[in-house]
Amino acid sequence: MFAYNRRWLYLTICIIAIIAACTTLPGKNTQQAKQQSTKTEKNQHNAIIFVADGLRPDWVNSNDTPTLNEVREKGVTFLNSHSLFPTFTTANASAIATGHFLGDTGDFSNTIQVNAPVKSAKNSLVPYLENNAVLREVNKQFGANFLNEQSLLAAARKANFSTAALGKSGPVLIQDVTLQNGESTLIFDDYTGKNEGVILTPEITDLLNKNSLPLKTPERGENNQKGDSKKPGTKVANIAQQQYFADVTTKVILPLFKQRQKPFVMVYWSRDPDGTQHNHGDSLNQLVPGINGETTKTARQNADKNLGQIITALKDLGLEETTNIFVTADHGFSTISKESKTSYAATLKYPDVPQGFLPPSFVAIDLAKDLGKDLKLSLFDPDKNNAPINPEKGEFSRNSILAKNPKQPDITVAANGGSDLIYLPNKANQKDLAQKIVNSLLKQDYVSGLFVNNNLGKIPGTLSLESIALQGSARTPKPSILINFRSFDTGCGTPTACGAEISDTFLQQGQGMHGSFSRADTYNMMGAIGPDFKKGYKDLAPVSNADVPRTIAKALNINLRPLGKLTGRVLNEVLVGQPDTVKSKSFEMESKPANNGLKTVLKYQTVGKTRYFDVAGFPGRTLGL
Template structure:
């Protein structure tokens, strides 16, 4: 009887211990997950296949592929970098294009009032002009850093720093870009430098070399991908940063911004002055393979470190891409002769040249001490001041590529001038769609900036008029793969550009794989770069602070246990101008979130 009682007591005790252990396991918090955001700059979804890009193709097949994805317009790098970083549309971030007007001349941009933002020194100065944070929102990376995550951003200069633009000391967020190891680079921390030495890696980023050479109107551009520089970034990521993050045993957020295929698509020498094959030649193919190799190296390292099962990889592209055309039948600028511009082609700065000629005003170069520009003598400039007095310009034109920004400094008193500019632009065959700042009122032929979420809480000056350029396709059977656009750029016809409202430019690559995302799921709902940060903040259990209200949504349908959602397709049309033109915007909505497909004048924009 005693033996039975003793056995029973032991049994009860054992069951109690088992129950206690089980209860403890139930209340233990789930292991925190990590995130790698891999940005394939300028990668078109139609370029991905199992032969050329097997790694990314596998992610799309085994994870989530977003087949209805979008870049924000204007479809430029720093603009979409601000959206990827914060989850806000451009009306809140104020990063309207790669080149924007700021409040005062920027010393590191040759004292220009319209600096190019893909430069660390420029970003630092512009930050100071606008409350030490020119995008006016806190990024996902900054939020994670403050929550004691390990954080890093690696790759292309400009968009990398924008991921944590207010934090520029090299720690705790680790920054590697083109300028690392130079006076304008973000300094490396004492922790990182010896790790580079141990991994036999230099402390300065290699240059792009031949990949950085665009050629000219008579000399083809590069015939090689950006392999050397990006191999360095991939090695830094896999041999230094990821092992360090694994040793810290903390969750992490890492952004890897691949310059390819963007840089190679811009500079390639496969199609000098010809729109076919354009950006579909062998050099760009090598660039896409370069991207995939970098992604494969990162995925392999995550697996080797035992981080694969806890790490989400979110792949996106800041924008799509098109081949450049420099042809026009209506432009005054193309009738003049310039060095390094084939006869009859549009020169850089053609919008400003045409406007100055029609308005009988002078042209000045803000990037060259406001020097006078005389187009009849073959002179032009990337950006332009149109005025009688350059110190008090009537019009400022920021040349960007597939679209340009026009600023009217005295915007509240310039409704008459805005109408004149619009009427002149409506006569040009290179224009396809105009967006005018709401403060200037309704102008026939145009839509308000607020329609495409360019009106918000931005600290930087709002552009008065956004000029979208004409786009078309070469008839290859897939317009977004063979899109062509008029581009205000120093690059040649046949090279590559983006920035327009063509669906070839708004159609970006988006995919995801990891513990928080569904497997083998095709998301047909509209998505955009503004959705990246909100979705990943949800995954990481972080709360993104917000100044403005122009925000993306959580892609809940793509997350584990998420349900499909409904969307709507809509069209917005402007009043008809005197010459019969009207700006048409095609977009989709999920609840109150807008996704912009394409916009322009009928017959002048791919996808419209």
């Protein structure tokens, strides 16, 4: 009996001990987990993506751009870098945000066709995306995320990183396009302090006041002056506005992020040299010096100064050793040409267009002349409530509709600059109409390469949109035809630094543009430095803007989940502890020749399944082909 009770007593004590242990272990484990989390957090690295809009790598040197040059010399320099085509800002902003090619993001150019008229774009169906109000409306049309992909900043927010995006309106908001007011990403752009801007939190407002910084972004002022055909554009860089963004970054945001004691990811989008290169007044109606004058040199120096201020602040705050900096340009740049010997549009007279030069919307005017009579199509302006256009009376528009009834367009031309998009909204006889359009465009000396939607079949002289990663899981309407314009070397000795291209734009010959498949436009500045990047490493492998967020996500252990399949790659070769070598291959693709012998040729490289597009067009009409 006694032995039996002793056994029960012993068993009871054991049970109590086990229960006690079980009730204390979770607390101990939680404490250990917290300690581990704190340890990981303290060792966690940060990242700044610095986008020098429109910066060409050939003009980065120790004299004019010492900070940018030092990033490449001491960190990683990418000698085989690429912008995505079409080489436009919002298009590449979508790649820098998500790590996807444009066939997935649907941001095919700065101006695209959408599903419904956009009120903030004067009820146009082809809005210009470098506008916050427009982006918000377009976002609502496509499931509250027109990019249809998660952005790096959104993923970082979910991973408890502090996040921010500053600089040029349009590409800045695209970095976290699903953001709603009150969420944690800090947004500063041209619209800060205005109705279109993301509302600043009381905390940020207080910090701005304490640092004597305005609550409203300064205007561009003289830098925003484009001039006209008789009056040169700006002769100054975007100094004041960019100084504001640099001051906000270094005096408010970085100190705040350090105070929070958690990692951060920031995108800083420098409008210079892009804005100044577009508007400069150094070469009115002349191809030389074009975008290589003193004003654009000052713009490059301005961007370099801003980056230098940010790096100095990182040092002063003790953040330099834990912060990666990835510098990229969304695209290269070229000088505008407005000359053509075949264009009907160039034979007409217009106000503010020198005699014999191409007017804005020359593609639409030429198509209307060539096809309009037989198909009974007239020209309309979608940006002015579909007002009719009569080129013979000196009228033109930015974007154009060709139709019997403008409310039911047969052809929509979205003019963008170095390339244009054509949409065929009416599905009836689409293939037949596409063939007629291609036949018309093949007559023009300003065309160099045509790409058509896969649904239209194989048309001689053209390649498919799929061949250049423009056919994917995009939610926005897919273009039917993409027109690449002729480009050429102006003869300075460095073709990629001195390219010129035909441009469908209101800007003048001699000013700056991009968007073409010229190597001058696809060749962008890229470099990286920081704790996760190798030192003094020269990367010869092909890289692109679509690789930037995926590489940063890998370095910071952020889970960036793709939906579409058209993604960039992780640049493992530049990361510390990874192998140096990368296997890449070069390819050339060409279309079946058209009846006049013209064929679209594409040169590209690959690493694994990822493509890098070098150059494309008609042989002899594209710089670098």
